[in-house]
Amino acid sequence: MLDQTLYKWYSLEWFTPTAFKSFDWEFFFVLYAIPLVLLLFVMKWLIGSKIKQKLPVALPKKELSKHWTSYLRFIPNALMALALILLLTALARPQRTNEQVEQWSEGIDIALVIDISESMQIEDFKPNRLEAAKRTARTFIEGRQQDRIGLVIFSGDAYSLSPLTTDYELLYKFIEEEIDFNKIENRGTAIGSAIAVGTNRMRESEAASKVMILLSDGDNTAGNIDPITAAELAAAYDIKIYTIGIGKEGKVPFGKDFFGRPNYVENTLDETTLREIAKIGSGQFYRVSDNQALANVFGLIDEYEKAEIKETRYKNTTDFYAIYLSWGIVFFILYLLSKSTFISNILED
Template sequence: MAEETPWFFLKWFAPSTFENFDWAFPVVLYLLPAVPLLFLLKWLLTFKRQQKLDIALTKTDLRSDPLSVLRFLPGLVLFFTFLLLIIALARPQKTNEKVEQWTEGIDIMLVIDISESMQIQDFEPNRLEAAKQVARDFITGRFQDRIGLVVFSGDAFSMSPLTTDYDLLNANINTVTFDLIESRGTAIGSALAVGTNRMRESDSKSKVLILLSDGDNTAGNIDPITAAELARAYDIKIYTIAIGKEGRVPFGTDFFGRTRFVENTLDETTLREIARIGEGKFYRAIDNDALERVFQEINEFEKAEIKTTQFKDTTDFYTVYLKWAIAFLLLWLLLKSSFMSNILRD
């Protein structure tokens, strides 16, 4: 029922209207069955106490006058007056509740290795595609956090600045390939420097850098340890993930279609030291499931505090039924003073 509907409209008595009401004092509604009982009791007492006059008439003199039923009208009006007063006392209302969630958010920079060794197939379908998938899943689980993306091989390249446009971020992740950067190698230090540069002007209370790599630092013009210390100077926490197995790992096929194996090495010591300097944590992921668990754990560690604000807008409608009750009461007083109350009772 719209708030602007005039009080004298009969729509206020439609069952759908009452279904949509909240009641401030619903216990008052239990008085509704008492009204007909009260009127029944009054009728029984009146019937026993009223004086009766025996009159002898012939059957042909007995006639029924339709106007005689009007004597019940004042009582009926008073009956509805009490019902309306009880409804008004129960205070029907409608409440529109709004819930707003907000958070200051966290700035997160994903730094992903796209060097040639990320094509190794000890992950399904390979290391890079597995990393891209868990990154997309990680982004999906965030709420109002700004997330950026840096990729690196022999050099580092910023794919996306810090943003809350997760659709754009996922689109950028989908375009990541091994051919984005021509220079070969693994420039871990340069990648950390580019990620730090993207985050250094951030005024967020929490800044996180997640570095994912499968090799040694073999390129770039900045040492990884120096880059980690620079990042920590800007209050950036660093998580490092060493992806892949060491030793013989599958890498494509030979001329005859047989699986080719290559030797893979990984500088776990440097990644551990980077995480220690960045006051984060080091992880080792050797398959898809392990990599997913790593990102799930980081997701739990770096949860922003979500604050909820509730707004309640309550509109009362008891005045509608109070006006109806007053109208019925005035009508009852009018009828009580009319001929209807003086019609000879049978």
């Protein structure tokens, strides 16, 4: 930023490279005419040297010498050239623009409801279902802005791990350190209770949009509230529910035997209930069978549930053409004065 003293029009700092680089030019193309001004005066001198009037002098050539004062005759032309260059600079409209941008969004409240039951240790996802879900949840959080996000975990019971917060670093810490298979002692899959806990977290929310993302790999086998009833309760609070069924059907690897060979167990998933929950919650149901599919689903939800970002721009533009116009007028006046002095070439003028 240039020093405030530059705002005095007569400061020579206006002609430094720093000053010119700080400008935006409204009519930058006008500056291309400046070389033409210089070319015009060069042509005037070349043509003038051929056709100008000459005064015959009857003196030997060896007695003729050029006095330094003869170069003063170039001053009027130099003053006129400077005046024209400065006027063109003023016409190009040098400006400085100070633009301020204010952005805000109403934000979305999102509850991530993650199944941590024993079956989430199955290794059809790498390294297992739960670790894949944790990594994807972290990536999802990283892509959000201004949204409050909460964490709910469940197996035989449901537990609110984190309230709705914009402290994403805290959420990352919870995901890495707090979500594991031993966090809840009771075994089973309490889908209805998990939805109820998530709803309880968001029921007093005043956000423009409230979203619950439920991720589970099994049937509802525990808890004290039916999943459909819990979904209807969430819908009453205008909470949209996305459900994700994780895992392949049929035999899936689960641990290894004494010889290091993978054990296989039969996997089942109550897809019908998860579909009905999503329907009641005006959301969508997804079935995923590998890490990439899970990441793709979270990517889709991320696109669907974007908060509208509003933007207000304040643009303050200051013109500085008057600086160069003033200098141009000064040099033009000096040109006119020089025409009335001894340095003017009376043979040409």
